[in-house]
Amino acid sequence: LAMHQNFTESVQAIAKALSALKSQNYERPGQMPAFLQGVMPMLMQEDPDLTFLPDVPTTAYKPKSADVITMLEELQGKFRLKVEELDKEEVKRKHASEMLAQDHADAMAAAEAAVATKTESKAKHLQQAEQLKSDLQELAKTVEETKSYLAELTSLCGQKADEYKARQGMRTEEIAALEKAIEIM
Numbered sequence: 001l002a003m004h005q006n007f008t009e010s011v012q013a014i015a016k017a018l019s020a021l022k023s024q025n026y027e028r029p030g031q032m033p034a035f036l037q038g039v040m041p042m043l044m045q046e047d048p049d050l051t052f053l054p055d056v057p058t059t060a061y062k063p064k065s066a067d068v069i070t071m072l073e074e075l076q077g078k079f080r081l082k083v084e085e086l087d088k089e090e091v092k093r094k095h096a097s098e099m100l101a102q103d104h105a106d107a108m109a110a111a112e113a114a115v116a117t118k119t120e121s122k123a124k125h126l127q128q129a130e131q132l133k134s135d136l137q138e139l140a141k142t143v144e145e146t147k148s149y150l151a152e153l154t155s156l157c158g159q160k161a162d163e164y165k166a167r168q169g170m171r172t173e174e175i176a177a178l179e180k181a182i183e184i185m
Helices: 002-023 034-046 066-184
Strands: 059-061
Touching: 002 066
Parallel strands: none
Antiparallel strands: none
């Protein structure tokens, strides 16, 4: 960014310099020196054929800045190319930064969606686990009740079996006594 600004300022400074140099890049006609202006008419009256004086006007200033202008124009062209190159690099960096930011945003969105899905799944599994614990407790209670009932039933059945055997024994004795009585009779 600083390099871009530096080159941009240089291009602008060169443009101003070229403008100033080009506005002054012309020949300026010479003026006869003031001391000769008073003497010249007198010399011309004495000898009207003064061949030593040139007919062409003299040039007071001949610019020598053409090479400098050419060099500055070339330098300005190089600096403009460098500015364009820096602009292209900046666009590439900006694009890469935007792509990275977009990738980061997409990754964050995907991670948030995954967290939401997993949180929902976890809540569902916790609810199922609580239901299964409740069902297990109910089943354990039913098993205990069934075991208690089985113990009572086994005890009652054992008691009834003992009573049945006792009655069976009595019946056997009664039948034997009846058979003796029938024999006796």
